[in-house]
Amino acid sequence: MNDSVSTPATDGQAAQQRRGRKWQLVRLLLQGDRPYALYFAFAILLVVFSFASPWFLSIDNFLNIGRQTALVSIIAIGMTFVIIARQIDLSVGSTLALSGMSAALAMAHVGDNWIIGAIAGIGTGAIVGAINGFVVTRLNIPSFLVTLGTLSAARGLALLVTTTRPVIITNDSFVSIFGEGDIFGVPVPIIWTVLAVIAGILLLHYSVFGRQIYAAGGNPTAALYSGINIKRVTTLAFVLTGMLAGLAALVLSARSHAARPDVVQGLELDVIASVTLGGCSLFGGRGFVLGTLLGSLIIGTLNNGLVLLGVSSSLQLVIKGAIIVAAVAFTKK
Amino acid sequence: MSEPVAAASSPQVPLIRVAGVTKRFGGVQALRGVNLEVLPGEVHALLGENGAGKSTLIKILSGVHAYDEGSIEIAGERVAFDSPAQSRAAGVAVVYQDLSLVESLSVGANLMLGREPRTRLGFVKKRQLTAMVNDFLRAHGIPLDARTPVGSLPFAYRQMTEICKALMGDVRILILDEPTSALTGGEEQILFDAIRTVTSRGVGVIYVTHRLNEVFRISQRVTVFRDGLNVGMFPTAQTDMKQLVAAIIGPGHAALHARERTAVGSASNVPAVGKENVAVAAQPILALSKVGNDRLRDVDLTVCKGEIHGLAGLIGSGRTEILETIFGLRVVDTGSIVIDDQALSRITPAQAIKLGVALVPEDRHVQGLVLDHSIERNLTLPRLPQFSRWGWLRSQAAVQQAQNSMKKLAVKAPGSSTYVKFLSGGNQQKVVFAKWDHPRPKLLLLDEPTVGVDVGAREEIYGVVQDAARAGTGVLVVSSDLDELLRLCDRISIVVDGRIVNTLDRALLGNAEALHHLIQLSRSTTESPKGTSFGAHAT
Numbered sequence: 001m002n003d004s005v006s007t008p009a010t011d012g013q014a015a016q017q018r019r020g021r022k023w024q025l026v027r028l029l030l031q032g033d034r035p036y037a038l039y040f041a042f043a044i045l046l047v048v049f050s051f052a053s054p055w056f057l058s059i060d061n062f063l064n065i066g067r068q069t070a071l072v073s074i075i076a077i078g079m080t081f082v083i084i085a086r087q088i089d090l091s092v093g094s095t096l097a098l099s100g101m102s103a104a105l106a107m108a109h110v111g112d113n114w115i116i117g118a119i120a121g122i123g124t125g126a127i128v129g130a131i132n133g134f135v136v137t138r139l140n141i142p143s144f145l146v147t148l149g150t151l152s153a154a155r156g157l158a159l160l161v162t163t164t165r166p167v168i169i170t171n172d173s174f175v176s177i178f179g180e181g182d183i184f185g186v187p188v189p190i191i192w193t194v195l196a197v198i199a200g201i202l203l204l205h206y207s208v209f210g211r212q213i214y215a216a217g218g219n220p221t222a223a224l225y226s227g228i229n230i231k232r233v234t235t236l237a238f239v240l241t242g243m244l245a246g247l248a249a250l251v252l253s254a255r256s257h258a259a260r261p262d263v264v265q266g267l268e269l270d271v272i273a274s275v276t277l278g279g280c281s282l283f284g285g286r287g288f289v290l291g292t293l294l295g296s297l298i299i300g301t302l303n304n305g306l307v308l309l310g311v312s313s314s315l316q317l318v319i320k321g322a323i324i325v326a327a328v329a330f331t332k333k
Numbered sequence: 334m335s336e337p338v339a340a341a342s343s344p345q346v347p348l349i350r351v352a353g354v355t356k357r358f359g360g361v362q363a364l365r366g367v368n369l370e371v372l373p374g375e376v377h378a379l380l381g382e383n384g385a386g387k388s389t390l391i392k393i394l395s396g397v398h399a400y401d402e403g404s405i406e407i408a409g410e411r412v413a414f415d416s417p418a419q420s421r422a423a424g425v426a427v428v429y430q431d432l433s434l435v436e437s438l439s440v441g442a443n444l445m446l447g448r449e450p451r452t453r454l455g456f457v458k459k460r461q462l463t464a465m466v467n468d469f470l471r472a473h474g475i476p477l478d479a480r481t482p483v484g485s486l487p488f489a490y491r492q493m494t495e496i497c498k499a500l501m502g503d504v505r506i507l508i509l510d511e512p513t514s515a516l517t518g519g520e521e522q523i524l525f526d527a528i529r530t531v532t533s534r535g536v537g538v539i540y541v542t543h544r545l546n547e548v549f550r551i552s553q554r555v556t557v558f559r560d561g562l563n564v565g566m567f568p569t570a571q572t573d574m575k576q577l578v579a580a581i582i583g584p585g586h587a588a589l590h591a592r593e594r595t596a597v598g599s600a601s602n603v604p605a606v607g608k609e610n611v612a613v614a615a616q617p618i619l620a621l622s623k624v625g626n627d628r629l630r631d632v633d634l635t636v637c638k639g640e641i642h643g644l645a646g647l648i649g650s651g652r653t654e655i656l657e658t659i660f661g662l663r664v665v666d667t668g669s670i671v672i673d674d675q676a677l678s679r680i681t682p683a684q685a686i687k688l689g690v691a692l693v694p695e696d697r698h699v700q701g702l703v704l705d706h707s708i709e710r711n712l713t714l715p716r717l718p719q720f721s722r723w724g725w726l727r728s729q730a731a732v733q734q735a736q737n738s739m740k741k742l743a744v745k746a747p748g749s750s751t752y753v754k755f756l757s758g759g760n761q762q763k764v765v766f767a768k769w770d771h772p773r774p775k776l777l778l779l780d781e782p783t784v785g786v787d788v789g790a791r792e793e794i795y796g797v798v799q800d801a802a803r804a805g806t807g808v809l810v811v812s813s814d815l816d817e818l819l820r821l822c823d824r825i826s827i828v829v830d831g832r833i834v835n836t837l838d839r840a841l842l843g844n845a846e847a848l849h850h851l852i853q854l855s856r857s858t859t860e861s862p863k864g865t866s867f868g869a870h871a872t
Contacts, residue, residue, distance in 0.1 A: 206725055206728070207725050208717045208718070208725070208726055209724065210726070211713070211714070211726060212717070215706070215714050218703035218706050219699070219703040219704065221700050222699070222703050222714075223703070224662070224682065225662070225701065226682070226686075227681075227682040227686040227715050228683075229683060285703065285706065
């Protein structure tokens with residue numbers, strides 16, 4: 001595999017060091033087992049759509065794809081941690097809806113300030129994640145069942161608080177910070193995605209917590225015998241996913257100037273598809289953040305390209321499903 | 334081609350004859366022409382270090398791999414298996430180290446899995462199944478009941494179930510891959526009895542093992558592999574331990590000399606630490622008093638700095654549970670544990686590690702290693718705080734430490750980023766040891782430290798343990814290999830039913846046989862309720 005063997009350098013040590021640093025950068029990009037196929041698939045997708053549609057290859061369209069995939073990408077970063085830890089979180093879509101309601105209501109009733117909205121939204125996500133993690137680890141119930149429960153309960157709660165009515169958001173700075181603003185022409189949803197990706201990379205690949213996540217999923221018993229507090233680590237992975245669902249809720253509600261309790265039903269499927277497409281093993285212990293981003297971009301590009309080609313939305317679903325299964329079959333180890 | 338000895342002693346047609354078989358995996362020549370021959374009713378031991386080619390040959394015989402050159406004959410007919418099913422149809426059955434039983438099902442259901450007697454509607458005829466299996470078990474003289482759930486059986490009996498499973502149907506050749514690696518004295522005897530019943534019916538047995546003393550107890554002939562070649566075939570009666578060890582590890586191997594040297598070294602160690610008054614005067618690193626929980630009762634135990642203390646007993650006697658309780662994997666209900674002068678009533682593994690306790694667990698695949706991860710990831714796992722600042726990993730330091738530890742323990746691998754699953758058993762076990770290499774633990778808990786490890790690596794592991802003890806680490810070692818305990822330990826405690834019934838000085842113990850009898854004796858005397866007092870005043 002990728003042994004960075006330190007060969008005995010006699011001359012040109014500087015050149016070798018430079019190569020070593022470059023190699024490290026490549027490794028950072030390829031953190032994982034067989035990601036090449038993924039890059040290849042993405043490239044093919046881009047080429048095919050570029051030839052098939054005259055509108056595809058433009059900066060505006062790419063920004064569009066970035067904006068459309070932001071929700072899935074942001075949440076998928078958290079889901080990467082959960083799946084590497086050998087768990088699953090089906091509740092992210094409902095968590096997003098509840099967090100959005102919470103943020104909008106906080107700004108409407110507690111204080112008309114974007115910070116209050118942000119804290120309420122991300123905090124609500126963290127609480128749902130903590131409940132998921134706590135029930136999974138302390139009561140020893142499979143996360144599939146627990147999050148299936150919170151999927152329903154969180155959605156119900158979101159519908160309950162306003163008896164299914166949306167809540168309008170009037171705070172301009174909130175709307176511009178999370179939804180409609182841009183920095184040097186880059187829309188803020190893309191900025192938030194990039195920030196989430198960077199945080200995810202640092203946390204998963206460069207922190208002790210990341211190591212513990214990999215170990216907890218790779219072999220929970222061995223992790224326990226090495227003194228890793230698996231319950232704590234697993235719970236934190238759920239909390240992180242919940243917080244990112246909260247962030248995604250801010251982005252979505254800011255873009256639509258309102259929080260609606262019935263949004264993004266079925267979002268969890270796109271998120272899980274992105275993560276697995278990105279090289280995460282559902283058996284735990286393997287996966288990487290950039291792969292997940294790529295998985296999400298592939299799905300987003302597919303959606304976008306098929307719309308531009310005028311494929312009917314029913315047929316889009318079929319094509320998308322087939323391509324996801326084929327891609328996972330092709331890239332799996 | 335066949336050795337002269339075999340030709341002289343066997344007028345029969347061999348059940349299986351392997352001649353000049355080679356096998357290549359990519360760039361690795363796993364077998365370079367091996368021969369093996371098993372007669373009806375014979376137990377033929379197959380020896381060799383890890384990587385010598387034993388597993389490859391077994392996989393060829395069981396139809397997992399195809400061979401390149403040479404020939405394999407079964408009862409005089411030339412065969413080449415494309416699949417395990419073909420091998421099974423030809424009468425070859427293999428029992429692997431990792432058991433393949435469904436724990437939630439009964440012995441009977443496991444034995445008949447996939448070929449249950451059915452009614453016309455497809456329902457299982459339960460009563461008939463139980464009767465069939467019980468008849469089979471009785472006919473083979475095996476002390477099992479068809480209705481017992483496999484999950485409730487001790488390990489030795491699960492293994493026996495596995496052997497029975499292999500024997501169901503028409504079996505001519507039974508291959509046992511390290512069957513005793515997790516068994517103790519008494520259980521070994523049960524297994525050997527079962528093997529004798531099998532061979533008396535004309536079945537030939539290929540017996541793969543790392544334990545040489547078993548070879549002399551059970552086999553008629555021995556074949557030794559080294560580096561994919563036959564080193565020799567010996568009639569068991571005409572060979573001895575020394576000759577076999579020399580054949581296995583090869584001439585001029587450092588471990589051969591190391592063995593003699595350390596044997597002398599440990600002999601001179603005995604007066605230094607072994608004498609009771611010295612041991613009492615020495616500083617204790619671990620003291621258990623009246624520790625009890627669901628598996629342990631009133632365990633009293635002291636381990637001193639620099640002492641190697643053994644725990645002997647049968648499987649399921651509570652030896653492993655003592656280690657797990659000290660490491661914080663089990664709750665302490667009563668009594669107290671003092672580690673390095675700190676009294677603890679509740680311990681977590683993380684706390685135990687912080688106090689300087691290290692555990693090399695029994696099952697390295699399940700408990701010791703994340704097989705899918707690199708050596709470096711595995712090595713740094715228990716000591717992550719040591720390689721971090723503010724929660725961020727210092728990867729350079731981690732890689733550096735991993736490389737140092739690998740060098741120190743002579744782990745054979747291309748680099749620290751090699752995946753652990755690609756290493757041989759001995760090297761994997763060294764990686765488990767290397768997890769605790771630096772800083773040196775104050776208390777090292779070892780559970781079956783050399784199971785499935787070849788002779789050379791075993792010697793190196795003994796060296797690591799002895800070096801740690803010499804530097805002041807207290808070592809508590811559980812082993813079913815009594816020779817291993819006698820070789821390493823200064824004192825040995827005997828565990829029966831979750832209690833320590835006897836603690837003895839090494840100097841007072843003779844050989845493995847004496848220790849074996851002592852374990853049996855302790856067991857039989859404590860089984861009656863009155864016998865509890867025996868252990869107390871035996872020390």
